[in-house]
Amino acid sequence: MKDKFYTYIQELQDTITSQLEEVDGKAKFQEDIWKRPEGGGGRTRVIENGNVFEKGGVNISGVHGELPKSMQSYFGVEDADFFACGLSLVLHPKNPMVPTVHANWRYFEMYDKQGNIVDQWFGGGQDLTPYYLFEEDAIHFHSVCKKACDAHHSEFYSKYKKRCDEYFWNAHRNEARGLGGLFFDYCKATPAMKMQDWYNFITEVGDSFIEAYVPIVTERKHIDFNPLQREWQEIRRGRYVEFNLVHDKGTLFGLRTNGRIESILMSLPPHVQWRYDHHPKEGSEEARLLEVLQHPKEWV
Numbered sequence: 001m002k003d004k005f006y007t008y009i010q011e012l013q014d015t016i017t018s019q020l021e022e023v024d025g026k027a028k029f030q031e032d033i034w035k036r037p038e039g040g041g042g043r044t045r046v047i048e049n050g051n052v053f054e055k056g057g058v059n060i061s062g063v064h065g066e067l068p069k070s071m072q073s074y075f076g077v078e079d080a081d082f083f084a085c086g087l088s089l090v091l092h093p094k095n096p097m098v099p100t101v102h103a104n105w106r107y108f109e110m111y112d113k114q115g116n117i118v119d120q121w122f123g124g125g126q127d128l129t130p131y132y133l134f135e136e137d138a139i140h141f142h143s144v145c146k147k148a149c150d151a152h153h154s155e156f157y158s159k160y161k162k163r164c165d166e167y168f169w170n171a172h173r174n175e176a177r178g179l180g181g182l183f184f185d186y187c188k189a190t191p192a193m194k195m196q197d198w199y200n201f202i203t204e205v206g207d208s209f210i211e212a213y214v215p216i217v218t219e220r221k222h223i224d225f226n227p228l229q230r231e232w233q234e235i236r237r238g239r240y241v242e243f244n245l246v247h248d249k250g251t252l253f254g255l256r257t258n259g260r261i262e263s264i265l266m267s268l269p270p271h272v273q274w275r276y277d278h279h280p281k282e283g284s285e286e287a288r289l290l291e292v293l294q295h296p297k298e299w300v
Contacts, residue, residue: 001120001195002062002083005107009060009087010043012105012206016089017045017058019210023217024050029058034260039065040083044263048270052098052221056091057266063257067110070256080118081111084257087206088250090267091213096233097223099130099137100178100240101213102267104250105206122198123185126209127164128216129178129240131233133289135299137216138179142299144212145182145205152201157300160184165296170243175293177243181212232286234273241268 017029027050035041042061047053062085072078086106093100105124112118128141142161149156164183169176182205187198244251244267254264280286 001199002085002107002109005122005199006060006062006085008203008206009085009105013043013045013058013060013087016210017047019214020047020053020056020058020091023214023221024052026051027053032262034263036063036065036258036260038258039063042260042263044260044266046266050094052093052095052217054092054094055270056089057263058087058089059263059266060087061085061259061263063259068257071253075110077110077118079113081113081115083109083111084253086124088267089209092237092269093217093221095221095223096131096225096229097134097220098217099128099220100237100269102127102129103206103209105202120188120195121185122187122195122202124202124205125160125164125181125183126205126212127168127178127181127183128213129236130289131236132229132285133292134216134220137220138297138299140216141179141181141212144208146300148205148208149182149201151204152197156184156201157182161298168243170239170247172246173239173242175239175290176296177240177293179292179299180296231273232280234269234271235275235278237269237272238274241272244268 021028027047029045029047032044034044040063042059044057044059046057048055064083065081067080067082072080086104088104090102091100103126107122109117110119146157149160160182161180164180165176167183168178168180189195251264280290
């Protein structure tokens with residue numbers, strides 16, 4: 001399963017980066033192959049200063065070795081080895097009318113000292129973080145997510161949409177990071193869902209990413225914006241950074257397992273602001289976005 005899924009994310013990375021280069025029309029992804037001293041490595045691809053994307057990355061990795069002590073206590077195991085692979089992407093557009101997007105699809109195995117698999121699971125999801133609220137974009141993104149889920153279980157969309165709203169919640173700000181999407185983790189074999197079934201589900205979600213995001217970019221990338229709207233985008237990006245550094249489990253896992261720091265922090269935007277006690281004007285488009293972030297909606 002690990003070889004099969006790693007092959008899949010390699011192919012998915014190629015598909016996504018080529019599509020995004022076409023959408024941008026100027027910038028190309030810079031590729032960086034890296035090795036992890038403890039075992040494994042990855043292929044980082046970063047795009048910068050394009051027509052559309054100010055900064056973004058589409059990264060894959062497959063790492064293995066002894067599970068660090070901090071993670072052993074987290075999982076409640078002793079002397080375990082692990083293998084983890086996944087594709088992680090974040091895209092920060094220049095235009096405030098185009099939303100930031102994040103996605104991750106991953107697979108994990110844990111072994112005893114004899115090399116036997118003692119646990120395995122899939123995880124992942126995709127979520128949208130706009131700076132200005134276009135409700136039709138939210139409906140489109142969630143509709144594609146729901147379609148991918150419905151092909152495998154009628155309850156998956158509502159279950160994983162709710163988990164996404166709960167996970168990407170900036171508790172210290174009492175607001176969501178964005179408009180959500182899907183979030184699932186610890187997807188393990190059961191009598192109803194074998195590991196192959198989970199593989200089929202997560203790859204369908206991964207394959208749906210381009211359909212979920214690119215039409216939104218195409219629709220919004222040419223809209224004019226002013227310096228105040230750009231300023232608002234940078235303030236909201238600050239909230240994105242706060243979530244990633246304070247709450248995100250993937251970031252923390254990477255830091256605790258001696259992951260490659262450039263790849264882990266690739267998700268951070270290049271231009272960010274923290275304004276003291278900033279509040280948008282009542283009744284403004286900025287305030288309308290905050291209202292939805294503080295009270296997540298059902299989009300489909």
